[in-house]
Structures are given as structure tokens and as C-alpha cells.
Amino acid sequence: MPEEVLFKSEHTQDREAIASYLRSVAEKLEQGGSITLKAGSESVTVEPPARPTFEVKAEREGPADGAGELSIEFELEWDEDSDGSGGSGGALEIE
Structure with missing residues (x-):
């Protein structure tokens, strides 16, 4: 099955900023809500x-x-x- 990249963001950050992103994802998972990823004009929302x-x-x-x-x-x-x-x-x- 071919892979389709819906969103990608990659850049160097300090460990604290990365931890903050991971905490945000963890909170969304705990709440059972959707997760929206945004960078510039690109965005995608997924509902795990x-x-x-x-x-x-x-x-x-x-x-x-x-x-x-x-x-x-x-x-x-x-x-x-x-x-x-x-x-x-x-x-x-x-x-």
C-alpha cells in the first residue's frame, strides 16, 4: 500500500520545546479529542x-x-x- 504524507514538520529544537509538544499530544489523547498539527499554512487534523x-x-x-x-x-x-x-x-x- 503506498504511503501518503499528510503533514510533515522537521527542525531542530531544544529538549524543553520537544517535551512541551509531547505533553500537548498526551493531553489530547487523555481527553479523547482530535489532534491538529499546524506549521505555516499547512495543517491536518486526526482523530485517534x-x-x-x-x-x-x-x-x-x-x-x-x-x-x-x-x-x-x-x-x-x-x-x-x-x-x-x-x-x-x-x-x-x-x-
Whole structure:
């Protein structure tokens, strides 16, 4: 299935600003509301279901000697026509 990017924003920020964005998303999830992403004239609103799939991934891209780029990715996934009741794997812990 081809991927369609509905919205993308990428820029360097300090850790406090990133934490603020993540808190805003967490609050919207707790409230059960929609999430609107905006940057300049672009925006998209999504409505995550009550139980989306939550994927967390730590990656290293680049040479095997460790001189590449590190990333942590947080992703919510759901089928547009589903209630989000799927998912598998062990419980996530963040320390």
C-alpha cells in the first residue's frame, strides 16, 4: 500500500520545546479529542481511536561502526475504518 504524507514538520529544537509538544499530544489523547498539527499554512487534523497501536523504535542509521544518526520514533497507527482494537507484543516501559 503506498504511503501518503499528510503533514510533515522537521527542525531542530531544544529538549524543553520537544517535551512541551509531547505533553500537548498526551493531553489530547487523555481527553479523547482530535489532534491538529499546524506549521505555516499547512495543517491536518486526526482523530485517534480509543486504542490505536503505539510503536516505539530506537534506530541507528549509517555505518555499522556507530558513527551514524540515532533516533527515537513514537508512532500511533490505526486503520481509518477500525476502532483500533488490535495490537500485540509486551508492555512498553520507559525509564
